Amino acid sequence: MEKNKGFVRVGFSTILWGVLTILLCAGPPAIALDVYGTLDIEGPIGESVHVYSGGTVNLLSGGSIADTLWAWSGSTVNIKAGTIGGLGVAVSTGATVTVTGTDFAVTNGIIDESGTKFTIIDIYSPAVLTGLYEGGVEAINLSFYSDPGVEIFLAAPTGQPGENTPPVADAGADLTVFTKDIASTVIAGSATDADEGDSLLYRWVEGEVEFTLWAPVGANGEAPLDLGTILPEFLGVGVHTLTLEVTDNKDTVSDEVVLTIEIAPVSIDIKPGSYPNTVNLGSFGVVPVAILSTAEFDATVLPPENVYLAGAGVAVRGKGNKCLATEEDVNGDGLIDLVVKVETENLDPGEFQDGWAVLRIYETSDQTSPVLYEGSDEITIVPPEG
Secondary structure (H helix, E strand, O other): OOOOOOOOOOOOOOOOHHHHHHHHHOOOOOOEEEEOOEEEEOOEEOOEEEEOOOOEEEEOOOOEEOOOEEEOOOOEEEEOOOEEOOOOEEEOOOOEEEEEEEEEEEEOEEEOOOOOEEEEOOOOOOEEEEEEEOOOOOEEEEEEEOOOOOEEEEEOOOOOOOOOOOOEEEOOOOEEEEHHHHHHOEEOOEEEOOOOOOOOEEEEEEOOEEOOOOEEOOOOOEOOEEHHHOOHHHOOOEEEEEEEEEEOOOOEEEEEEEEEEEOEEOOEEEOOOOOOOEEEOOOOOEEEEEEOOOOOOOHHHOOHHHEEEOOEEEOEEOOOOEEOEEEEOOOOOOOOEEEEEEEHHHOOHHHOOOOEEEEEEEOOOOOOOOEEEEEEEEOEEEOOOO
């Protein structure tokens, strides 16, 4: 999956100017039929059909569409019979279009080795799919317009309507992940189907947010979600209910997993060796803070420039702006800790919490980046000397 780290909200990035010119010059636009739910077409439709996100159109035996069928992002189109006029099928990135039949051949496209899909290769002319619909009598002759690389799925006949066994989706067990581990976490969803020959597709969503486009399920039923591909703002600290949707192009099923995201805790000691931890905000000095290592956590690997205490970063000195940070065992446990010094004048009193100061370690030196670790210690603010 491409690491765009974002949810998917895309329409036609192009349907080339030449195609639009053909459409617009063909005469006054016909009244269009807009589909937001499910529509089975078993007779003639004398206009164009627009299928929008969440909508499904099934073109069945006896069905026909006089003008172009527009499959917009998030829509599903299943073509099992019939004809489509106008430009044929105009496919947006993010739409799922499947043709059921046999003896497939395509021009301006490449059918993959499994025969379960073809890829459009040229934006300036249609990909023309031929073959035979289910039953081996009615010929397939369909034109598809879209951006290069868009895939159209191909399915073999599986029997009469009503005989389908829905697939099974398994989103996996609920899990808790620290923010520092999101980039390396993959949710191992899976999908199965009792019907031989069914081609399964899957996607992951949270509410209205699509984390992945529809994609083929792996050969062994793999339907994963790589959290590292999602923008951080969509995986904030808290509880997320993620949904795995699976379709065999006849039935769509889903399963949920609860993902809890937390900040990893660290132990800190403000002004090591002293208590109470008094800080004079007017002293224009520095406050030492020890980030304590444990058997499972090595504090010395932390970049000091990513450390902030009550909104104040680690002090720097010298021409190279070197952070004031040292490594020493401050609590005598045999483990080396990281000791940083923060300038008191930069501390933000508004961030003190009922006698406690919070230290945060960010993914980068920018405080708008995700917080990877968090710890706190008692602090007593004293007035400056008069």
